[in-house]
Structures are given as C-alpha cells and as structure tokens.
Amino acid sequence: MSAFARISSMLAALAGAALLAGCERPPVDSVQYGYRGTGMVQVYNPRAMAEQIPLNQPPVAQPPISADGPKAKDVFKNVQVLGDLSAGAFTRQMLAITEWVAPKEGCTYCHSENLADDTKYQKVVARRMIQMTQKINADWKPHVAATGVTCYTCHRGNNIPAEIWFTAEPQNKRADFIGNLNGQNYPATTVGLASLPNDPYTPYLQKAMDIRVAGNTPLPTGNRNSIQHTEQTYGLMMHMSKSLGVNCTYCHNTRSFGNWQESSPQRTTAWHGIRMVRELNNAYMQPLTDTFPAARKGPTGDVAKVYCATCHQGAYKPVYGAPMAKDYPELLKVAMVSTSGPAALPPPVAEAQRSVLYFDVGSPVLQDAQARGLAELITTMSKTPAAKATISGFHSAAGTLAQNQELAKQRAFTVRDSLLAAGIAESRVTLAKPQQTEANVAGEDPTARRVEVTIK
Numbered sequence: 298m299s300a301f302a303r304i305s306s307m308l309a310a311l312a313g314a315a316l317l318a319g320c321e322r323p324p325v326d327s328v329q330y331g332y333r334g335t336g337m338v339q340v341y342n343p344r345a346m347a348e349q350i351p352l353n354q355p356p357v358a359q360p361p362i363s364a365d366g367p368k369a370k371d372v373f374k375n376v377q378v379l380g381d382l383s384a385g386a387f388t389r390q391m392l393a394i395t396e397w398v399a400p401k402e403g404c405t406y407c408h409s410e411n412l413a414d415d416t417k418y419q420k421v422v423a424r425r426m427i428q429m430t431q432k433i434n435a436d437w438k439p440h441v442a443a444t445g446v447t448c449y450t451c452h453r454g455n456n457i458p459a460e461i462w463f464t465a466e467p468q469n470k471r472a473d474f475i476g477n478l479n480g481q482n483y484p485a486t487t488v489g490l491a492s493l494p495n496d497p498y499t500p501y502l503q504k505a506m507d508i509r510v511a512g513n514t515p516l517p518t519g520n521r522n523s524i525q526h527t528e529q530t531y532g533l534m535m536h537m538s539k540s541l542g543v544n545c546t547y548c549h550n551t552r553s554f555g556n557w558q559e560s561s562p563q564r565t566t567a568w569h570g571i572r573m574v575r576e577l578n579n580a581y582m583q584p585l586t587d588t589f590p591a592a593r594k595g596p597t598g599d600v601a602k603v604y605c606a607t608c609h610q611g612a613y614k615p616v617y618g619a620p621m622a623k624d625y626p627e628l629l630k631v632a633m634v635s636t637s638g639p640a641a642l643p644p645p646v647a648e649a650q651r652s653v654l655y656f657d658v659g660s661p662v663l664q665d666a667q668a669r670g671l672a673e674l675i676t677t678m679s680k681t682p683a684a685k686a687t688i689s690g691f692h693s694a695a696g697t698l699a700q701n702q703e704l705a706k707q708r709a710f711t712v713r714d715s716l717l718a719a720g721i722a723e724s725r726v727t728l729a730k731p732q733q734t735e736a737n738v739a740g741e742d743p744t745a746r747r748v749e750v751t752i753k
C-alpha cells in the first residue's frame with residue numbers, strides 16, 4: 298500500500314469513528330408520553346443508561362445508631378442546628394457530611410483544633426447548608442418528593458459542586474455604537490453554544506421574571522414579552538433539558554409549548570423546581586456572599602448559585618432517584634434553631650391609606666401572614682377604583698448597597714406584579730426608588746425589610 302493510500306484509509310476510518318461517536322448504536326428505546334403524532338416521545342439508549350446508573354450510585358449509608366443518650370446540644374458547646382440529635386447520631390451525621398463534602402480533607406476542612414469555634418468559613422457555610430437541605434426536604438416535596446436530597450446530591454464528594462453558576466459580566470459597549478449586546482452572539486456554553494443571551498439564569502433563577510413568551514390573545518394586548526425575553530426563555534429551557542438529559546418533549550407537547558393541559562406531569566414538577574431554585578439562591582446562597590472568600594466569588598463579586606444541573610447533573614432524577622435522604626431523618630425536617638435565628642417578622646399593616654409588608658432575609662417573596670396582608674391590599678384597591686398606589690421598597694443598611702437596592706426593587710416588583718395580576722390597571726400603580734432604613738446598621742432588624750404602599 299502506498300503511503301498515500303495508507304493515510305487516506307486511516308482518515309476514512311477516523312472519519313467513520315467520528316461519525317459514529319455522534320450517534321448511538323440502535324436499538325434505542327422510546328417512551329410515548331402523549332398522543333401519537335404529537336411528537337411527545339422520549340428517546341433513550343438503554344445501554345447508555347445501563348452504564349450511567351452504576352456510576353451514579355450514592356455512597357453506602359453510615360451504619361444506623363441509637364437515638365438515645367445525651368443530646369448533642371448538652372454534650373457539645375456550639376451546636377445550633379442539629380442540637381436535638383443524640384451525641385452519637387450527631388457524630389454519625391458529621392461522618393456522613395465529611396464523606397459527602399470533604400472526603401480528602403476530613404474533619405479539618407471545616408474545623409480548627411477547637412471543634413466548637415466558627416473560625417473557618419467552611420463551617421459557617423456548612424451550618425447554613427444543613428438548614429438549606431432540611432428546607433428542601435421538608436418544604437419542597439412537590440419537587441423532591443420522598444426521594445429528597447442530601448449534601449451528596451449536589452457535592453458528590455467535592456468541596457464545590459461540579460455545577461454552579463455566576464451572574465455573567467456585563468459586556469463592554471463597543472466602539473461601533475451597537476450598544477448593549479446583552480450577552481449575545483458569543484457562543485456561550487451556558488446556552489449550548491447558541492448565540493442566545495449568555496445568562497438566562499439571573500432573570501429566572503434568581504429574580505422572578507415571567508417565563509412566558511406566547512400571548513393568549515389574538516392582538517398584542519397585555520403580552521409585553523420582547524424578543525430578548527423569548528431568547529432568554531429558550532436559553533433557560535436548553536439548560537433545563539441538558540441538566541436532566543432529556544429533550545423538550547419530556548415536558549412539553551411541542552404543538553403548543555405554553556399549554557399546561559397538553560404538557561406532561563414532569564412539567565409541573567419542573568415548575569416547582571424553578572420556584573425552589575429561586576428560594577435556594579435568594580434565601581440561602583445570596584446571604585452567604587460576605588461569608589465566602591473573594592476567590593470563591595464570580596466576576597461581579599456574587600456568590601456561586603444553584604441551578605437545575607447542580608442536583609440533576611445529567612439525570613432525569615438526581616442520582617437516578619436513589620432515595621438517600623431516608624437514611625438521615627435529621628435532614629428531612631426543619632430543625633428549630635436554638636440561637637441567633639432571624640427574628641420573627643411583625644404582622645403586616647393593612648389600612649385604607651397605607652399598607653406595609655415585611656420580607657424574610659434575602660427574599661423577595663411574601664410568606665404566610667404577609668401574603669394575607671397583600672391580599673387585603675388587593676381587596677382595598679379593587680373596592681376603590683379611583684385609588685392609586687405608590688410602592689416603595691426598603692432595605693437595611695447592613696451588607697452591600699447595590700445588592701440591597703436590587704433586593705428592595707425586587708420586593709417592590711413582587712407587590713406591583715401581584716396587583717397587576719389581580720387586574721388592577723397599570724396606570725394606578727407607581728414604583729418609587731428603593732430606600733434605605735436609618736438606624737439599622739447593627740444586626741438584622743426585621744422591620745427594615747419591607748415594602749410600603751401609600752394609597753391616595
């Protein structure tokens with residue numbers, strides 16, 4: 298064989314291999330999700346699954362231990378969250394946490410010589426992470442069901458979960474006066490190398506912008522979604538599909554993406570997932586910003602955040618649905634924090650001329666009694682059609698000013714959006730600039746985190 302023939306046959310073989318690497322050897326299996334002919338079918342390769350599943354097994358649970366005996370909070374000095382466990386069960390939990398988050402470093406990853414002190418930031422973060430894990434398992438059952446999560450779901454033996462995200466840096470305005478490119482036309486891996494805006498996460502998984510592109514009226518009345526909004530929605534959808542290792546039809550009937558009646562039940566699970574991720578980022582990750590060292594933060598100084606891939610890592614259920622959390626009952630319920638928890642919120646004010654609504658630390662969402670206060674405001678506004686509302690968001694003086702102002706704005710948006718959604722005309726609702734509350738520098742005063750509405 299001549300050298301030329303040898304090289305060309307080698308090239309042909311290589312090209313063949315490259316082609317095959319892109320597709321999967323049949324037979325593949327498919328599951329029909331909806332009516333035939335509507336494209337609601339999920340295609341998967343059983344051999345690839347068979348290889349994936351053993352690679353995605355949780356570690357063997359720590360041997361069970363008696364719940365009797367003296368409590369951790371009585372035996373140790375500085376146990377704030379897991380204090381009601383027996384000292385034995387507490388130590389078992391420490392062993393498990395070490396295996397999940399710092400198997401190489403061991404206990405000293407979080408602890409200095411004195412196990413009770415909180416000098417290492419890792420310990421402070423870990424304590425909040427225990428609370429976050431409890432919150433997910435106890436209050437986000439519509440998403441995580443009885444399967445639940447442990448630290449392993451996100452960390453998988455790593456200090457930092459393999460999948461995290463940061464807010465993208467704003468692009469410099471260029472000399473050609475094109476203006477704000479909004480992260481477009483760069484093949485960003487965040488959006489599958491498409492030219493979509495490169496940060497679909499900040500608007501939807503931290504802020505609560507509407508994930509809706511289709512209007513449901515024939516004329517453009519009411520639906521104010523822009524092309525930018527549509528592109529960002531598609532960016533997020535690509536992230537969701539990739540994180541779960543599925544295609545769009547896992548959740549949608551592609552005949553009509555927006556229609557819930559024709560969507561699969563998984564889309565409802567995903568809807569709750571989006572809300573859960575927002576809460577994890579706003580109520581748990583963001584308030585830890587100042588705890589993390591600079592090297593752990595993103596290009597704009599923000600903290601690492603959670604998205605779908607953080608837990609799912611390519612599987613339709615994280616760790617293929619292995620029910621790990623059941624072996625750690627202390628992670629299934631929210632523990633009463635014995636010291637220094639955030640102070641309780643005052644009741645909402647709902648008067649004819651004035652409404653005041655209070656928010657949890659770092660959160661733009663109104664909970665429980667505060668949500669009822671909002672409902673009363675809506676009733677007042679509906680009953681007096683001439684009344685106009687001015688909404689101001691307030692924030693405390695502790696922490697970063699820019700972040701505080703953003704949060705105050707998001708809180709004002711929450712109230713405005715609820716009024717608009719209840720049918721109050723936009724012309725009757727005005728937003729005022731975010732304001733800082735005075736005399737609140739030390740500690741977190743719950744009255745600082747509020748939205749005030751004046752009704753005239």
Ligand code: HEC
Nearest residue numbers: 373374375376377378379391392395404407412413423424
């Ligand atoms: C990923 C971080 C992390 C690792 C690794 C870790 N711990 Fe802890 N440890 C904590 C946190 C957080 C607390 C406080 C828990 C609370 O407030 O409920 C704590 C508290 C303790 C306490 C109570 C100390 C006191 O007097 O208040 C003991 C004892 C302890 N850990 C032992 C261990 C041992 C032994 C290991 C290694 C097998 C270990 N820990 C590994 C995070 C960690």
Ligand code: HEC
Nearest residue numbers: 394419422423426427430447448451456457461593601602
């Ligand atoms: C929903 C996903 C998720 C779960 C569940 C979770 N974590 Fe984390 N964890 C994160 C993210 C995101 C970060 C931020 C990454 C970084 O440090 O930059 C983080 C960071 C940490 C850090 C700081 C690491 C470092 O070196 O900066 C510690 C310690 C930690 N987690 C402990 C825990 C413990 C202990 C648990 C279980 C009780 C847990 N985590 C559960 C997502 C998670």
Ligand code: HEC
Nearest residue numbers: 508509510511534535538544545547548554555564567568
């Ligand atoms: C894991 C489930 C899931 C997957 C996979 C998924 N979506 Fe979605 N999609 C949703 C959910 C949930 C919403 C509604 C979000 C909300 O209202 O907060 C949505 C909303 C949308 C919308 C807006 C519909 C409207 O009301 O205007 C479009 C368009 C869309 N998805 C397209 C896609 C495309 C294209 C893909 C594949 C690249 C995809 N989706 C993959 C769950 C999914």
Ligand code: HEC
Nearest residue numbers: 440441442444445537563566567570571604605608613614
């Ligand atoms: C804190 C970890 C965590 C995060 C973050 C997370 N999920 Fe999940 N998700 C789970 C767990 C655990 C299950 C399994 C629940 C069960 O067994 O039914 C699940 C199940 C699902 C399912 C149902 C799969 C099925 O076939 O029944 C969908 C769809 C889903 N997640 C979508 C999402 C989307 C979309 C996001 C991001 C917006 C997301 N998840 C973020 C933990 C998470």
